[in-house]
Amino acid sequence: MKKPEKGKRNPLVAVVLIIIVLVWTIPTLGIFITSFRESSDIYGSGWWTVLPHKDNVKTGEIELPADTDPNKPVEIEGRTATFEQWRMGVEFEDGRMLRWFGNKRSRKIEVFEEKWVGFGANLTLKNTGTYSAAGWWSIPIPRAI
Amino acid sequence: MPGTDANLFPVFRRFSMSGNIDSNWNPFALAGLVVLTAVVLVGGFILLQTVQAYKVLMTVFAVVWGLLSTALLFFVLNAVAENIPRKIRSVSVAVVFAGPAVILLFWALVIPTLRTLRLSFMGAYAREYVGFSNYEFAFTDPIMLESFRNNLLWMIFGTSFCVIMGLVIAVLADKSSREKVFKSLIFMPMAISFVGAGVIWKFMYAYKGEGINVTEIGLLNAIVVAFGGEAQAWLLIPFWNNFFLIAIMIWLQTGYAMVIMSSAIKAIPGEINEAARVDGANSFIIFSRITVPYIMPTIITVTTTILIFSLKLFDIVRVMTGGNFGTNVIANEFYLRQFTYGNSGQASAIAIILLVVIVPVLLYNLKEFRRRRVLK
Numbered sequence A: 001m002k003k004p005e006k007g008k009r010n011p012l013v014a015v016v017l018i019i020i021v022l023v024w025t026i027p028t029l030g031i032f033i034t035s036f037r038e039s040s041d042i043y044g045s046g047w048w049t050v051l052p053h054k055d056n057v058k059t060g061e062i063e064l065p066a067d068t069d070p071n072k073p074v075e076i077e078g079r080t081a082t083f084e085q086w087r088m089g090v091e092f093e094d095g096r097m098l099r100w101f102g103n104k105r106s107r108k109i110e111v112f113e114e115k116w117v118g119f120g121a122n123l124t125l126k127n128t129g130t131y132s133a134a135g136w137w138s139i140p141i142p143r144a145i
Numbered sequence B: 001m002p003g004t005d006a007n008l009f010p011v012f013r014r015f016s017m018s019g020n021i022d023s024n025w026n027p028f029a030l031a032g033l034v035v036l037t038a039v040v041l042v043g044g045f046i047l048l049q050t051v052q053a054y055k056v057l058m059t060v061f062a063v064v065w066g067l068l069s070t071a072l073l074f075f076v077l078n079a080v081a082e083n084i085p086r087k088i089r090s091v092s093v094a095v096v097f098a099g100p101a102v103i104l105l106f107w108a109l110v111i112p113t114l115r116t117l118r119l120s121f122m123g124a125y126a127r128e129y130v131g132f133s134n135y136e137f138a139f140t141d142p143i144m145l146e147s148f149r150n151n152l153l154w155m156i157f158g159t160s161f162c163v164i165m166g167l168v169i170a171v172l173a174d175k176s177s178r179e180k181v182f183k184s185l186i187f188m189p190m191a192i193s194f195v196g197a198g199v200i201w202k203f204m205y206a207y208k209g210e211g212i213n214v215t216e217i218g219l220l221n222a223i224v225v226a227f228g229g230e231a232q233a234w235l236l237i238p239f240w241n242n243f244f245l246i247a248i249m250i251w252l253q254t255g256y257a258m259v260i261m262s263s264a265i266k267a268i269p270g271e272i273n274e275a276a277r278v279d280g281a282n283s284f285i286i287f288s289r290i291t292v293p294y295i296m297p298t299i300i301t302v303t304t305t306i307l308i309f310s311l312k313l314f315d316i317v318r319v320m321t322g323g324n325f326g327t328n329v330i331a332n333e334f335y336l337r338q339f340t341y342g343n344s345g346q347a348s349a350i351a352i353i354l355l356v357v358i359v360p361v362l363l364y365n366l367k368e369f370r371r372r373r374v375l376k
Helices: A011-034 A039-044 A083-088 A129-135 B004-008 B010-018 B027-050 B056-084 B086-119 B134-138 B141-175 B179-191 B196-204 B219-227 B240-266 B271-277 B283-294 B295-311 B316-319 B328-339 B344-375
Strands: A052-061 A075-076 A080-081 A094-101 A106-116
Touching: A011 B179, A011 B219, A011 B240, A052 A094, A075 A083, A083 A094, A083 B056, B027 B056, B056 B086, B086 B344, B134 B141, B134 B240, B134 B344, B141 B179, B141 B240, B141 B283, B141 B295, B141 B328, B179 B240, B196 B219, B196 B240, B196 B316, B240 B295, B240 B316, B271 B283, B283 B295, B295 B344, B316 B328, B328 B344
Parallel strands: none
Antiparallel strands: A052 A106, A075 A080, A094 A106
C-alpha cells in the first residue's frame, strides 16, 4: 500500500536520516580503511588522514654542531629557544616548523612544512603477514616439535 | 494354520477383533521390520566403530546409513503407532515423533541446568556441599554488586536507546524515498560480530596518552582535540565508561529493532493514516496516537528481546575492558569465576541467578507471542 504522503517529502527528514546514517556508518568505514593501511601508519595517525588534508610534512634535517650545549638556550637560524621549546617545535614566519628530534644528545633538528597530503594514500593489500609469499591459499599449518 | 497369530499374540487379536485399528500391517511383518530396524541401527553403529580403514568409504557409508536408518526408524515407529488402538493413538504418534526431540532437549537443556543448580551449592572444586555460601557471595561481593549495577545500566539505557532509535529511524525511513539505502546502512552492523565490533570501537575510543607531539588515532579523541578539548582515555573513566560500552550495543542492535518495527509500521492500513490526516492530525499526532499504539505488541516484543540480550551481555565487555575499570557485568564475572579462577561453585551460583532473572522476561515474551497469535 503506497503511502499518500510519500509525494511531498520533508527535507528535514532526509537531513536527520543522513546524519544518523553517517554516525552509524563511520565506525565501519574506519575499520575498512584501516584494513588497507600499513601497520606503522595505523598507530601513527588516524585513518581519516588518508583523505586530503593539510599536515606538517618533514622536508629536511639540520645537524647541530657537536659542541652545542642543549642545557642552554640554542640559536638556530636566528631564533633562540630552550631545548624544551625546540622539543615542542618552533614555528617560523615563512611557515616552516623546526622541532628537536629525540633526546638532547641527538643534536638533530627536523624541519616541517605545512603541505596538502593524502592524494597518494599509502595503502596496501599485503596486511596478511609474512606467509603471503606462497599465495593466499597457503595457510600456515603449525608443526608439532 | 488359522488362528496362529491370535494364539501367539493375544494382544493383537484382541485389538484386531475390536476393529479400531486402521493399519493393515501383518503383525509378523511388522515384528520382522522392527527387528530389521534394530539390526540396521546397531549393526551400522558397530560397523562404524570397528572398521577404521577406508576413510572416504566409511564417511559415505555413515551419511547414507544415518539418513536411511533414521527414515526407517520413523517409518517403523509410525507403523507401530498405527497398530495401536485409536484411543491412545494420538498419544503414541506424538511420542513417536516428538519423543526423540524431547529426549534430546531434556539431555541438552534440563540435565545441565539441574547439574548447574547442584554445583552452585558445592565448593570451588565440587567436592563438598557448602550450603548457600556461593549465593551469599553473589549477593554481597563488591564485584558482584558492581556487576548488578552495570547490568541494570545496560538494561535501562541500552534497551531504551535501541528501541527508541530503532522506532525513530523506522518512522523516518518510512517517509523517505531512499528508505532501502538508509535501512540497509543502519542494519549493516548486525552482520558484524561482537568481537569485530570491539575492534572497530577500539579505534573509535583509542587513546595515545600524554606526551610531546602525540597524534591521537581515535576518532572521538581527534574530534575532542580538534574542538580544543583534551584527549581522554574513554574506557578508563569509571562509571561513564559503561555508557561508552553501551553505545556499542546500541550501534549493533538498533538495526534489529528498526527492521522489526519497520515491518510492523508497513502493516498499518493506509486508510487509518489518511482518515487522521483528513481530520486534521499532524505527523506527531499520527505518530503518537496511531503508529505507536498500533505497533505496541511489536515494540513490547522487541523490548523484551533486547532486554534479555542486555541481561546476558558478555562479548563487548570481555573484548573492550575485560570487566576492569568498573565495567564488569554478570556474564563476564561468571566467565571469570569459571574459567580464570576455576571456581565452579561461585560460577554456577551466578549462572543460576542470571537464569532466574531472565526467566520472567522470557515467560512474559512467550505469553505475549501467544496472546498475539490468539488475537489474529
